[in-house]
Amino acid sequence: MKIAALLLDWYDKNARDLPWRRDKDPYKIWVSEIMLQQTRVEAVKDYYERWIARFPTPGELARASEQEVLTYWQGLGYYSRARNLLAGVREVCADYGGSMPEEKEQVRALPGVGDYTAGAILSIAYNRRVPAVDGNVLRIFSRLFCLEEDILKAPAKRAVYRLVQEQIDRDRPGDFNQALMDLGAMICVPQRPRCPECPVRELCLAYERGVQEVLPVRSPKKAPAKVRLAAALLEQDGRYLICQRPAAGLLAGMWEFPSVELKDALPEADQLRNWLQSVFLLEVRVMEAEKQLIHTFSHRQWHMTFYRCRLLSAAPELPDKARWFSLNDGDRLPWAGPHHNVAVALRGNKE
The missing domain is CATH 3.90.79.10 (Nucleoside Triphosphate Pyrophosphohydrolase)
Structure with a gap:
């Protein structure tokens, strides 16, 4: 079986129950993905629920003041994310009638939206076959294909993006991307990956060669x-x-x-x-x-x-x-x- 088939079969049985997965609203997916940057899922859940209760639609958020938006973001950190989200939603309301555009170039051009967030929104909300490559996916694919390049550098990121493009399911691209998110959070974790529980271990070159705990290669971060x-x-x-x-x-x-x-x-x-x-x-x-x-x-x-x-x-x-x-x-x-x-x-x- 291919990676996508094994992964989706596992996802159908083990997908996490997350509040932003309960519908395909692109605005809610956008909010959740921005909140999840640099923040753990468990920490985000309450913030997300409170945010959606106050700003249930792009229009409600667009009309809010920056000070109120920052107050609702209080505690999540990295506050430029909230400012960019507000600016992006206002742009969507002004230029697209309050509906998230469906073309990657337009989504990618919104403030604070990178390739990963654009891929997540387009694949999950609109079933577009677009990869969503974040740290989890870089780690998973560096192990699956035994990539020894530094995953924080551009050549490795481009290589992983191409590999995901090749593997992404044609019929369920959003579920494929979310399955990778869950696999990275639950099984293919940074330290001591749970390989015996992994649905794709038989296709994983790092597992075959016994180097799954060595990969991915990452350059050390500079101390603050x-x-x-x-x-x-x-x-x-x-x-x-x-x-x-x-x-x-x-x-x-x-x-x-x-x-x-x-x-x-x-x-x-x-x-x-x-x-x-x-x-x-x-x-x-x-x-x-x-x-x-x-x-x-x-x-x-x-x-x-x-x-x-x-x-x-x-x-x-x-x-x-x-x-x-x-x-x-x-x-x-x-x-x-x-x-x-x-x-x-x-x-x-x-x-």
């Missing part, structure tokens, strides 16, 4: 750069000072407790006090450290210390993008990364 930050927990009349990050860059437009990147020359407390004076014209005393945490992004790692601060004189008028904020209203704003956890902890201490 360490960045030290000090943040101010400054309270006045039951409200905390917060500010909005710049409109571009990391965590763009999201809200946080005022934070400064630290240098080595001065003590942390002095740097934070001087920065609050220069940016907000605030005279404060930096007191004890309330919380320390580490938050890792793909390219950098924040090492953060949150300091309790106390005003020493009346606060002047705040600049734009800053405000005094009640933590009881905390869920109405999209918080920047770890600042959300700190806000939740502070709110819990008040209750």
